[in-house]
Amino acid sequence: NAGVTQTPKFQVLKTGQSMTLQCAQDMNHNSMYWYRQDPGMGLRLIYYSASEGTTDKGEVPNGYNVSRLNKREFSLRLESAAPSQTSVYFCASSDFGGSNQPQHFGDGTRLSIL
Amino acid sequence: QQQVKQSPQSLIVQKGGISIINCAYENTAFDYFPWYQQFPGKGPALLIAIRPDVSEKKEGRFTISFNKSAKQFSLHIMDSQPGDSATYFCAASYTGRRALTFGSGTRLQVQP
Numbered sequence: 001n002a003g004v005t006q007t008p009k010f011q012v013l014k015t016g017q018s019m020t021l022q023c024a025q026d027m028n029h030n031s032m033y034w035y036r037q038d039p040g041m042g043l044r045l046i047y048y049s050a051s052e053g054t055t056d057k058g059e060v061p062n063g064y065n066v067s068r069l070n071k072r073e074f075s076l077r078l079e080s081a082a083p084s085q086t087s088v089y090f091c092a093s094s095d096f097g098g099s100n101q102p103q104h105f106g107d108g109t110r111l112s113i114l
Numbered sequence: 115q116q117q118v119k120q121s122p123q124s125l126i127v128q129k130g131g132i133s134i135i136n137c138a139y140e141n142t143a144f145d146y147f148p149w150y151q152q153f154p155g156k157g158p159a160l161l162i163a164i165r166p167d168v169s170e171k172k173e174g175r176f177t178i179s180f181n182k183s184a185k186q187f188s189l190h191i192m193d194s195q196p197g198d199s200a201t202y203f204c205a206a207s208y209t210g211r212r213a214l215t216f217g218s219g220t221r222l223q224v225q226p
Contacts, residue, residue: 004157033213040123042203042216043158058213090157100146100165100207103214105157 002026004106006091012112013081021076021109023091031094032074033103034058034066036087043090049074081113118206120217127224133191135220137204140185144206148214149178149189152201161202162189194224 007022025032030051035043035058045058049068063085065077074093078085089109094101119138127133137147148163164171164178164187171178177190191198201221205214 035216040218042118042120042218043214044216045213048213092157100163100209102148102160102163105159107155107157 006106025093029093033092118217124221135189143208150203
């Protein structure tokens with residue numbers, strides 16, 4: 001069982017370039033999330049999808065868009081990358097989307113924007 | 115009101131010692147408090163979680179202590195081992211909210 005798979009693992013972009021981070025889960029979970037992790041700031045929620053066909057903004061959505069392609073896949077897009085978006089991005093999923101459901105994380109995408 | 119404050123930022127403990135990490139919150143609506151463990155190059159993984167109707171929860175060497183009146187909770191790692199060296203995040207959420215609010219993390223190093 002792969003769990004949550006993120007691609008790519010590493011990426012370097014130039015300012016202004018666009019990119020899509022991919023995430024897929026094989027646990028039949030309803031809810032999926034995108035977080036960014038920056039030193040000293042923990043993980044901050046960018047967007048989430050409570051169920052297939054729905055998406056909602058999190059704490060830091062500016063500069064990002066998401067697509068819940070189907071139940072398994074949830075992508076994050078940077079339309080015009082900025083150096084402030086240099087971070088480690090984590091995708092997570094959980095069952096039912098309730099607050100007491102454990103979230104399962106992928107191993108992250110390390111993104112550097114020059 | 116969504117913030118969760120975590121301390122210390124880093125912690126060095128000798129093998130066999132007790133590691134203690136503290137978190138405090140403001141939002142009294144929070145009713146779920148998990149701890150996540152993260153090893154380098156990996157995503158966080160759920161370690162242990164507690165609800166505010168109990169003051170303590172223990173799983174093996176890991177214990178969460180919860181003080182509702184002080185709005186604080188802590189993680190205790192008994193008999194700390196070098197394999198426990200990782201970054202630990204506290205988090206909080208409430209019924210109906212879809213995502214977690216994380217603390218800033220504590221990097222634990224257990225020296226042999």
